[in-house]
Amino acid sequence: QVQMLQSGAEVKKSGASVKVSCKASGYTFINYGISWVRQAPGQGLEWMGWISAYSGDTHFAQRFQGRVTLTRDTSTTTAYMELRGLRSDDTAVYYCVREAEIIGVVMMAYWGQGTPVTVSS
């Protein structure tokens, strides 16, 4: 079965960087893209960006452009999200999500368990 296993909770100071990992298993890694979604406490879901596991191509939401890096390692079937210049409003749970595509429509099909990131001043 498909599993997306994320790294553990992080506590960071303002201005620091955080790198979250997402170990994928149960499917052919390079066949599907991975999105990253975050959720601030008590707030809704926010799409951050996407990486093609095949090519490494990326797309980002404009507000994260230049501050987030998405990478993947096909040898270990692991995706990574690095966020730099952390601020208090980056405090959130960060999810990696394996996409699926059916009849030409992409959907967020398999979610990791989430990685809480707390940014303190």
Add this chain to the structure above:
Amino acid sequence: DIQMTQSPSSLSASVGDRVTITCRASQSVSSHLNWYQQEPGKVPKLLIYAASSLEIGVPSRFSGSGSGTDFTLTISSLQPQDFATYYCQQSYTAPRTFGQGTKVELK
């Protein structure tokens, strides 16, 4: 960016009620519209994809409709486990924006 607007933001309902949530896109997304359910403290779960196709294992009391800019999620007979927050999301183009969510609470 395509903006997704859900209404209402929250609603109170009783077990057995019929519940309808709407989602409007700022421009056409064709049928590239998905719905997710998030129970309190849990990971979001895909409910409906391509506007009206039920994900495997999702009860048939859930249904989706619409195309273009206007979409609807309906729960035909609300069950206790359906009290949750529901999000629409467009995947027509990047960024793959979510609606702000609709919280379904017990009346």
